[in-house]
Amino acid sequence: MAERRRGAVRNEAARLAILEATATLFAERGYDHLSIEGIAAQAGVAKQTVYRWWPGKSALIADCLLEGMLLPVDLRVLPDSGDLRADITTWLDTVVGLLESPSAQGLFRSLLAASSADETVGQRLRDGIAEPALFADRLRAAADSGEIRADLRLDLVPEGLIGPLMFRALNRVPAEPGYAAALVALVLGPRPAPPTS
């Protein structure tokens, strides 16, 4: 009983070409200097076809994020070795490693600019990098088991980890070796002493 649309159907090839052109040009030129006109030309598509489906360039970025076309690796999974600190450090090291390349740094900064202009981009960026659920279960379990101190505000952990990365990206401060581990130590605190039996 699906309300069946009439008329020609959307061209998937055009949709993909537009998103790919967006991703390419965004990585090359950054958020400002990204023009719909350029995207349409690069995609071999009429400008109106872009405007038909997206209201502006920030929405294009948001969709690129949704399709995983901007982030080169999948950050939405946390390794599970049993040691939460080690796992988060590993995960964070992946992110930090990405940011070593200047072009990836620029891309990340541009993503922040895009987030500044459009709320949806921020949501998608969060979903693509550090959705709350990524850490939540592990953190709760770790708190229960005493691996981290019991009074830690678990909901602040994601922003405690990602926020400093934003700070450094905007300030063009590269991450030194061991930065990931130091950040984990800062946010999760020192490993509590094992209870004496």
Add this chain to the structure above:
Amino acid sequence: MAERRRGAVRNEAARLAILEATATLFAERGYDHLSIEGIAAQAGVAKQTVYRWWPGKSALIADCLLEGMLLPVDLRVLPDSGDLRADITTWLDTVVGLLESPSAQGLFRSLLAASSADETVGQRLRDGIAEPALFADRLRAAADSGEIRADLRLDLVPEGLIGPLMFRALNRVPAEPGYAAALVALVLGPRPAPPTS
């Protein structure tokens, strides 16, 4: 003795009018949608007078920050009550309080966008908000006195405090009451137990 330049000297009134127009329009419209043309018109100045002294809009923002025209209060001083945690919490509460107004939130997000486009803006922003020196001495003293744990990476504290604020600003997550204190607790860790004598 000073080799005195010939010809007309720079018009200070024009300089100020331009920076004030920049600050006004930046607060009203955000970083993109800020145009040199608009600034010149608002300042009652020829466009060329802007271009003669500044290379682009990001440099204007940077200078506005330098002149303290964008941030309504002076954040470059940390109260000193003797209790570092309390002092930082107080300071952070000031910042958080600013961000409660939606317009100030937008201004802050726009500052992040400007930082993304221009390194200098980031520097000035850091200088205007949380220069390293703001915390450094107090932190070192607190570490010496045992007020905070000795192994804390003190250099990570500023980014550990400001980064999460950036995260929330970009994600449009308002700060709940007690957020400042929770953030301080997260980054500085719990107050260590006084040493048993």
Add this chain to the structure above:
Amino acid sequence: MAERRRGAVRNEAARLAILEATATLFAERGYDHLSIEGIAAQAGVAKQTVYRWWPGKSALIADCLLEGMLLPVDLRVLPDSGDLRADITTWLDTVVGLLESPSAQGLFRSLLAASSADETVGQRLRDGIAEPALFADRLRAAADSGEIRADLRLDLVPEGLIGPLMFRALNRVPAEPGYAAALVALVLGPRPAPPTS
């Protein structure tokens, strides 16, 4: 024998709706500013249905003329009182009367623009206003009877009468009272003196 086509037959309602929409929009907006898209929308019809039957907007105008949808009165008949000069003056006064309304003037000018773009429109316009046959017989008879001078080039009379109207329409010069009679006098010459017996 007739090779009978299969398939659905042309929708007469759609055809009429399209022509009516064309007439309406042409009168409202003029020849340029007349768009196929607008016509289709106004007629509640798909754009393709227009393009299936007409090659462009000038053909639509031509068909509207053929159906008499653009000219409010039928000009294809010349009264016959016995006095040719009076009859033509009467007929011309009808035309001039039409052109008194500014909207009808605009419509007439638009028809000239359409004629300029498409030969067929000109033909249909001529057929709808002053087909050669309209005057030919009466003129010949009048020449024979001496009502007009014998050496008059009868074939030039229609353009001699209509041409000045075009001139005035394009130059936005309204016709003063008595214009029709003056024009008839100009073209047909003064009434010859009756032959003395």
Add this chain to the structure above:
Amino acid sequence: MAERRRGAVRNEAARLAILEATATLFAERGYDHLSIEGIAAQAGVAKQTVYRWWPGKSALIADCLLEGMLLPVDLRVLPDSGDLRADITTWLDTVVGLLESPSAQGLFRSLLAASSADETVGQRLRDGIAEPALFADRLRAAADSGEIRADLRLDLVPEGLIGPLMFRALNRVPAEPGYAAALVALVLGPRPAPPTS
């Protein structure tokens, strides 16, 4: 004392390039199919420079007429041999001769279309072809001398001569040899018999 403007002055080369491009493209492609974008490109000029000085393409055409860039010969002068009928016939033959070339016919039709869209074009066209003053003095003199009949409405003569040309141009009817003379005879009437003394 002339109120002297400040700021850069209008670029005459650009102005001329634009008008020349307009004339070229108008002759090549006609009134519709004439695009500001194409004119700017042809003139090697930014689009805004066109829009700064002209509101639209009809104004460009009007200015081209004013500069005499569209009509290949100067029609604003009537020969004077003493015989008005002969002079007008000569003048009209020039016009008719121009209209023999199909491209000039198209240009003339396009001028009519432009006149239809913009009153100013019509004025300029009239000024460039048959300003009232062109005929007025000679006609009055001829009426006084009895060369033409005294009761002729002299003010109708220009439209009586030009109108039929418009009619034929719009209807794509070429002028046969002798057309100019026939038209003069139609409008001015036969040469009156010399008064018998």
Add this chain to the structure above:
DNA sequence: TTCTAATCGAGACGGTACGTCTAGTCTTGCG
């Protein structure tokens, strides 16, 4: 009946041009 060709509505598509806005640069005349 079933098949098949044509029509219709809706509307996506690659394009062209619109008229406006802004970026930076350059030019002119005043102080």
Add this chain to the structure above:
DNA sequence: CGCAAGACTAGACGTACCGTCTCGATTAGAA
């Protein structure tokens, strides 16, 4: 020389139509 004024090239903006095409529904003669 700085400055206001403002013209200039360049190019993106977002919109309107162009003429073509594709989709599913409908219609009506042919098989």
